[in-house]
Amino acid sequence: MIAMGRNVMKELEKVRRYIYNCRKCGVCSGKVTSKVPYVCPVKESTAGFDHFSSRGKTVIAQGLLEGAISPSAELAEVIYSCTLCGNCMTQCGSINQDTGEALVDTTKIVEAMRADFLQNHPKWIDPAYRSILSSTRQYNNPWGLSRTEKEKWAKKMKIKNAQKEPSPVLLFVGCTMASSQELSSRPRKAAEIMSTANVDFAILGKDEPCCGSVQKRIGDVPLAREMMEENINLFNSLGCEAIVTLCAGCANMLKNDYRESKEKLKPRVLHIVEFLPKLIQERKLQLREKHSLKATYHDPCHIGRHMGIYDQPRAILNALPGVDLIERYATKENTICCGAGGGMRIFESGSLAEKIGHAALKSAMQVGAKALVTACPFCEMNLDAASRSLNNQIPVYDIIDMVYEALQ
Amino acid sequence: MHTKKMLQSLQEIVGKEFVTTDRFATFAYSEDASNFGGTHAAGVVRPGSTEEVALILSLANRQRIPVVVRGGGASIYGQPKGIPGHNLLLDMTRMNNVKEINPQSMTVTAQAGIIMSKLELACRKEGFYIFTPFVPNHIVSLGGWMSGVAGSAGLWKDIISMTVVLADGTVVTTGGGPGTNRHQPLVYNRTLGGPDFTGLFTGDGGSFGIKTEATVRIRKYPPFVRAGIMEFATLGNVLAMMERHVQRDTSFPFDALLVFGAGAMENFAVGTEGVKAFTVQRMAMGYSSDELDCRLAAFHADAQELGGTSNPALEAMAVAMEASTGTEGDPGMDWMALFNGFGRAAWLPFTLPREGFADVYHQLLAWREERMRAADERGYRCNATWEFFTVSDQSTIIGEMDVFFEETHEPGLQAYARDLMRDFQEYAHRLGSIDVYNQGFMADLNATCWSPGFKGLFQTVKTSLDPNNILNPGLWSDLKKDPER
Numbered sequence: 001m002i003a004m005g006r007n008v009m010k011e012l013e014k015v016r017r018y019i020y021n022c023r024k025c026g027v028c029s030g031k032v033t034s035k036v037p038y039v040c041p042v043k044e045s046t047a048g049f050d051h052f053s054s055r056g057k058t059v060i061a062q063g064l065l066e067g068a069i070s071p072s073a074e075l076a077e078v079i080y081s082c083t084l085c086g087n088c089m090t091q092c093g094s095i096n097q098d099t100g101e102a103l104v105d106t107t108k109i110v111e112a113m114r115a116d117f118l119q120n121h122p123k124w125i126d127p128a129y130r131s132i133l134s135s136t137r138q139y140n141n142p143w144g145l146s147r148t149e150k151e152k153w154a155k156k157m158k159i160k161n162a163q164k165e166p167s168p169v170l171l172f173v174g175c176t177m178a179s180s181q182e183l184s185s186r187p188r189k190a191a192e193i194m195s196t197a198n199v200d201f202a203i204l205g206k207d208e209p210c211c212g213s214v215q216k217r218i219g220d221v222p223l224a225r226e227m228m229e230e231n232i233n234l235f236n237s238l239g240c241e242a243i244v245t246l247c248a249g250c251a252n253m254l255k256n257d258y259r260e261s262k263e264k265l266k267p268r269v270l271h272i273v274e275f276l277p278k279l280i281q282e283r284k285l286q287l288r289e290k291h292s293l294k295a296t297y298h299d300p301c302h303i304g305r306h307m308g309i310y311d312q313p314r315a316i317l318n319a320l321p322g323v324d325l326i327e328r329y330a331t332k333e334n335t336i337c338c339g340a341g342g343g344m345r346i347f348e349s350g351s352l353a354e355k356i357g358h359a360a361l362k363s364a365m366q367v368g369a370k371a372l373v374t375a376c377p378f379c380e381m382n383l384d385a386a387s388r389s390l391n392n393q394i395p396v397y398d399i400i401d402m403v404y405e406a407l408q
Numbered sequence: 409m410h411t412k413k414m415l416q417s418l419q420e421i422v423g424k425e426f427v428t429t430d431r432f433a434t435f436a437y438s439e440d441a442s443n444f445g446g447t448h449a450a451g452v453v454r455p456g457s458t459e460e461v462a463l464i465l466s467l468a469n470r471q472r473i474p475v476v477v478r479g480g481g482a483s484i485y486g487q488p489k490g491i492p493g494h495n496l497l498l499d500m501t502r503m504n505n506v507k508e509i510n511p512q513s514m515t516v517t518a519q520a521g522i523i524m525s526k527l528e529l530a531c532r533k534e535g536f537y538i539f540t541p542f543v544p545n546h547i548v549s550l551g552g553w554m555s556g557v558a559g560s561a562g563l564w565k566d567i568i569s570m571t572v573v574l575a576d577g578t579v580v581t582t583g584g585g586p587g588t589n590r591h592q593p594l595v596y597n598r599t600l601g602g603p604d605f606t607g608l609f610t611g612d613g614g615s616f617g618i619k620t621e622a623t624v625r626i627r628k629y630p631p632f633v634r635a636g637i638m639e640f641a642t643l644g645n646v647l648a649m650m651e652r653h654v655q656r657d658t659s660f661p662f663d664a665l666l667v668f669g670a671g672a673m674e675n676f677a678v679g680t681e682g683v684k685a686f687t688v689q690r691m692a693m694g695y696s697s698d699e700l701d702c703r704l705a706a707f708h709a710d711a712q713e714l715g716g717t718s719n720p721a722l723e724a725m726a727v728a729m730e731a732s733t734g735t736e737g738d739p740g741m742d743w744m745a746l747f748n749g750f751g752r753a754a755w756l757p758f759t760l761p762r763e764g765f766a767d768v769y770h771q772l773l774a775w776r777e778e779r780m781r782a783a784d785e786r787g788y789r790c791n792a793t794w795e796f797f798t799v800s801d802q803s804t805i806i807g808e809m810d811v812f813f814e815e816t817h818e819p820g821l822q823a824y825a826r827d828l829m830r831d832f833q834e835y836a837h838r839l840g841s842i843d844v845y846n847q848g849f850m851a852d853l854n855a856t857c858w859s860p861g862f863k864g865l866f867q868t869v870k871t872s873l874d875p876n877n878i879l880n881p882g883l884w885s886d887l888k889k890d891p892e893r
Contacts, residue, residue, distance in 0.1 A: 020817040023753070025441040026481050027745040030501075030523035031546040034533075047425040048454060048502055049433055055481070056436035063435050066819060075432045091546075094748040103749060 008120070009064050011112035011221060019062050021094070021103040028054040028088035028106070035334045037363075039091045041356040042081050045339075051078050054088035054106045061109050064116075071117060076124035079113045081352070082106075083344050084217055085301040085337035110342070114219030128346040129218045136223060141175035141210040150175070151205035153184040159191055162202035162238050169194075169201035170240040170267065172254070174247035175210050176377040183377050189404040190246055190272060196407055197284035201244070209234065211245075213253035213302075218343045225261070232263045242268045244275045246400065248302035248376035255307060271303050273313040273375050273399060280319045287406040289321035295397075296326050296369035298360060298383065299335040300376035313375055313399055320406050328363045336360060338374070340382035350385070357386030361394050375399045414471060418453050418496075421463045426454040426502065437478060437487075437497055441547060441744060443754070443826035444486025444848050447476045449497035456502050458571055458579055458620040465618065465878075466577030468496055474881050477614045479549025480523055482744065483556055484755050485829075486848030488613065488880040500551055503620060506530040513596045515568060516626050520551030520619040536626035539566055544744035551619040554610055556847040566625035568598040572609050572617035575874035582606040583623065595623040608869070613846045613883045616873045630693040634700040635729040636707050638716035639685040643766050645715045646686045650762065652710050654802045664691045669773075669795025669809065679721050687722065691729065750812035751791040754825040756832045757808045758841040765805050768839045769797075775835055776809055779828060788824055789814040806844065848883075855884040 012019075029050070031039050038044045043052040050056035057079065063069040084107045094103040118125055135144040153173070162170050171194065173187040187203075194201050212227035235243060245251040251271035258265045279285050297317060303309040310332045317325045330336050339356025347353065360383060364372045372387075372394055374380055383396040418427045428434070429451040440446040455461045468475050476490040477498045500521035507517040511534060518527050524538075525545040531537055543553055554567060569583030581587025582605040585595030598606050609616055640646050646667055653665045666689040673680045673687045680687075690707040694700045708718075747753055756776065760768055773795070780790055791814050797807025811828065813821060833843065833853055842857070843850050858866065866884065870877075 017815070017817045020821075021815055023441060023748050024439045024481070025544070025547055025745055025748060027546045027748075030480050030525070030549075032523060032526040032529055034529060047428075049428055049436065049452060049499065050481075051433050051436040055439075059436050059439045060432055062439070063432075068438075069432055069435050072432065074430055078432060092745070092748065094745075097749070 009112075009116045010119070011115035012061060012065055012109075015105070015108045015112045016065060018103070018105045018109050019058055019065065022055070022058045024055055024059060026053075026055050028092050029056075031091045035330055036091060037330055037336070039087050041083060041085065041087075041337045041339060041359065042344075042352070045352055045355045045359070046081070052081060054092075054104075057082065057113075058104070058106065058109055061113055064113070071121055071124075073121075073124040076117050076121065077126075079110060079117060080126065080129070080218075080343065080347050082110045082342050083301070083337040083339060083353075083356070084110060084342035086305040087301075087334070087337065090305055090333050107342075111217065111219065111221075114217075115221045116219075118219040119221075125219075126346060129343060132214060132218065132343075132346075133220050133223060136210060136215055136220075136227075140227075142214045143175055143179045145175065145179060147206035150178045150208055151203075153178060153187045154191070154203060154205060157188065157191060159205075160202035162204050162240065163207065165202060166239045167200050167202035168241045169199055170235070170238060170243045171201050171203050172211075172243050172245045172250060173203065173208060174245060174250040174377070175214075176249070176381075177246050179377075183381070186246055186377070186398055186400050189400050193276070193279075193285065193400070193403055193407065194244075197279040199279070202238075202240070211250040211253045213249040213257070214343070216253065216257060217249075217341075224257075228258055228261050229263060232258060232261055232265050236263070236266045238267075240267050242270055242275075244270050244272055246272055246377075248300035249378060252302035252306045271307070271309060271375065273303065273316060274309060276403060277312050277315045277319075280316065285403070285407060287320055287403070288408075290405050290408070292322040292324065293371055294324045294326060294369055295371040295373050295402075296328050296364045296367060297331075297399075298338060298364070298372050298374040298379055299332055300374055300379045301335070301337050301341050302376060304335055305333055313373075316399060316403060317373060320402055323402070326367055326369055328367050328369075330363060336363070338376075338379040338382050339386070340378040345378070345382060350382075353382050354386050354389060357382045358390060361386055361390060361396075365394055369394065371395050371397055373397045373399055373402060414467070414473070415451070417467055418451070418464065421467070422453055422455050422460050426456070428452050434497070437481070437499070440478075440481035440483055440487050441544075442483045442486045442848065443752075443822050443829060444483070446481060446487040447478065447490060447495055447497050448492035449476065449490075449495040450493060451495075452497045452499055454499045454502040458573060461498065461503075461573045461618055461620050462577040462579050464496075464498065465573050465575055468878055469576050469876055472876055473878060475618075475878050476880055477551070477555070477618055479521060479552030479555075480547045482544050482547035482549075482552060483845070483847040484757070485845050485850040488848065488883045490881055498618065500549060500618075500620075507621070509534050509536070509626070510594075511536070513594055514626050515595060515623050517569075517595065517621065517623040518550060519621055520549065520554070520571075522550050524548055524550060524553065531626050532629060535629055537629045538624055538626055542743070547744055550622055550624075551614075554619055554622060555612060555614045557611060557844050567606055567610060567622055568625060569595045569623040570606055570609055570619050571621035572619050574617045575876065575879050579620075580605075580617070581621075582609065585623070611844075611846045613851045614880045615870060615883055617879070628695075630695050632694050632697055632700050633730050634690075634692045634694075634704045635726040636690045636704050636711075637687055637722040637726045637729075638708070638711040638718050639683060639687050639722060640711075640714070640716050641685050642715070643686065643769065646688060647762070647766060648714050649688055649711060649716070650799055650805070652714075654762070654799050664798055665689070666691060666798050667796065667807075669797075672794040672796065673725075675792040675794055680725055681721075683719075683721065688716065689726070689729070747810075747812065751815050752813040752821050752825050754811045754813070754828040754832075755808060756810055756829060756836075757806070757843055757845070758836050759800070759804060759806045759843050760839075760841050762799065762803055762805050764840075768836075768841070771839060772809060772832075772836060775832070776811065779831070780811065783811075783813070783824065783828070786824070788816070788821060851883050852885070 212224040216224035255269040339353035503519035503521035584600040
């Protein structure tokens with residue numbers, strides 16, 4: 001452990017291999033191809049100094065480890081200016097040939113810096129982030145929802161409770177999907193889709209815990225770990241075979257981050273875009289044409305770059321009669337983040353996130369798309385806000401909406 | 409640098425958001441792609457235009473503030489150090505626009521902070537390309553390449569004009585065209601109308617002025633690529649192949665004969681395990697399939713006559729090379745980033761006359777072997793080594809014999825790799841190597857080898873153009889090691 005004056009960079013020390021593996025070449029900052037218009041959405045949408053880029057943040061992390069620079073309130077702000085989208089890692093492309101692990105995992109470096117700052121200098125952290133953490137401690141979710149609010153969407157629906165009636169599939173809604181009236185229509189629609197396909201599933205309703213993703217991304221590692229361990233015990237006790245999530249952040253957390261826990265999660269974790277193609281293929285869902293629509297798909301970073309899910313959502317959209325799926329220039333692993341990742345909806349009151357969102361929408365309009373479809377509530381919220389400020393030139397849909405519509 | 413008034417003046421020039429003196433922000437520029445590090449600056453400014461650069465330099469010149477320039481941060485030998493802690497660093501990458509592609513005159517004009525792959529892509533969209541075979545294209549900026557690499561490694565003949573801001577803020581445009589001839593609106597030929605001042609600023613390390621724009625020759629993109637690979641048992645036969653290669657006159661700027669050292673191939677190319685000999689790769693691009701078939705046939709005939717042999721693994725490799733180079737018009741690969749997965753690199757480049765090459769090559773290899781043993785004793789494990797060389801013109805061979813160490817995740821290894829590079833260059837220079845990199849340590853080393861006359865000329869030019877020595881001070885000036893001083 002390296003002491004930083006009175007500070008200790010405990011989490012950063014754990015990821016030092018990523019920091020020293022980085023050659024500081026800057027490919028993560030400058031790369032341009034016909035499929036990569038730019039790499040870092042934050043660098044592109046700010047004044048562009050190196051500290052906004054992956055290389056600059058890694059140099060800073062190294063400086064903190066070696067004691068060349070000291071933490072400061074201003075620096076705290078900088079380390080939160082990252083969407084954790086991972087495009088820098090994709091474009092760097094350096095992987096351990098034996099394990100497939102990224103040699104320079106910038107998302108882990110940034111998360112570690114956040115964790116150390118939050119631990120050592122909580123007062124420097126934006127109060128909005130701290131409020132998420134206190135909400136979590138009080139309500140077991142980041143948005144301060146009461147337990148009844150979390151199951152409100154399921155009112156008048158006859159859905160099994162996973163703790164009382166074991167089912168092979170647990171539909172995991174996620175806190176964000178339940179956080180607003182608009183978003184909470186998604187779990188209802190997802191449940192109806194699954195019922196239509198005769199899927200035997202259950203929910204946790206008011207007892208559904210938060211997965212811990214938001215808390216981990218903003219740096220509260222101990223809290224996230226605690227949540228993770230409790231949740232694994234809960235999920236394993238349910239006896240289900242699969243957990244199907246509606247939120248990309250939950251999927252990434254449950255599938256990837258939960259691997260760090262000593263106790264292993266037994267059920268398989270699937271995002272709903274991985275679950276639906278089979279139902280469509282087996283003709284359990286009869287899809288009808290509602291209206292013709294030229295649409296493009298925005299790959300959420302959590303399930304795209306972080307989980308490698310690219311083909312399944314496209315298979316769903318291609319199966320929808322009337323939908324003409326087209327691709328943006330930067331698509332799949334090259335997708336530019338919507339702007340909402342890594343807690344950026346909170347950073348600078350969301351203004352930077354919205355600016356980044358504009359770029360995503362414009363890239364869709366550039367190829368002639370009339371709608372942008374995504375599969376993540378954070379993407380949807382941010383892109384929708386960006387669309388509103390562009391006079392709703394292009395609507396934003398969740399893929400669940402599209403499937404649900406086609407079933408009516 | 410740290411006066412409130414200065415900061416305020418800079419903010420007035422470029423806008424408040426494009427100036428920073430935050431410690432962490434300036435620290436982010438303290439590393440670059442090299443093992444030698446970046447610049448320790450008191451402040452960083454990101455200008456957006458030639459006019460802004462002119463105002464900044466005028467201000468810095470009046471205040472005697474050292475100015476250090478950075479493009480993509482892609483150097484091998486480090487950024488200019490300037491006066492650590494006092495520098496005003498110009499991050500030029502905000503100046504990243506293509507201003508004009510002129511298909512008729514076959515030129516592209518762009519701001520100097522543009523990263524080469526962005527510039528290349530813009531040209532390829534119009535069916536053209538820039539000849540930049542050895543550019544780490546996703547990393548280096550146009551200005552960095554023109555300044556930091558002697559002759560810009562092949563690009564230099566194609567640079568037609570530069571817009572340069574001198575230390576006092578004066579803006580000059582070199583080359584034929586409006587910068588030289590006020591009656592000529594087109595920038596189309598560099599060598600007309602006066603001395604070649606474009607050459608003066610090429611490879612100057614940014615010491616004579618700050619480049620803000622350039623006009624560069626573009627060529628129609630050749631739709632066909634062919635590759636052939638042969639192996640040779642001896643260096644003598646390889647050099648005989650090179651001699652035949654350079655004796656021919658070609659109209660193609662990229663008509664490469666790439667040589668990989670004995671056994672180097674199997675470290676890097678899957679399927680070539682067991683290839684212990686030198687391999688000579690012929691890469692040819694052209695405008696018709698028939699033409700390329702003829703050129704490849706000539707290569708194979710020459711190689712066979714000189715003892716070259718082939719095998720299925722190398723033939724498969726050639727096909728893969730054709731496919732990866734491709735003609736889809738996308739500058740996808742970056743040679744420097746390609747090696748990121750191999751561990752901590754000690755880049756050991758050399759540039760030598762073709763005449764007498766073999767002897768020096770073997771001495772350099774022996775030197776490296778000895779140092780690798782020493783590294784091993786210190787606990788630094790080697791992941792891989794490789795040797796590569798090619799002809800850069802009729803009389804010159806340019807190459808590398810790089811080492812990749814297993815990463816230890818401690819600062820000590822970077823320092824060791826840096827020392828290895830420094831020692832190698834000092835040894836290679838004693839054997840007559842003069843490297844193309846006019847950056848950081850290498851510029852200093854090159855300067856120690858200058859003859860008195862050349863040194864005097866340099867100093868005269870530098871003093872005339874930058875009397876207060878504010879532009880990249882210290883670069884070229886490591887004259888203490890010069891035995892003649």
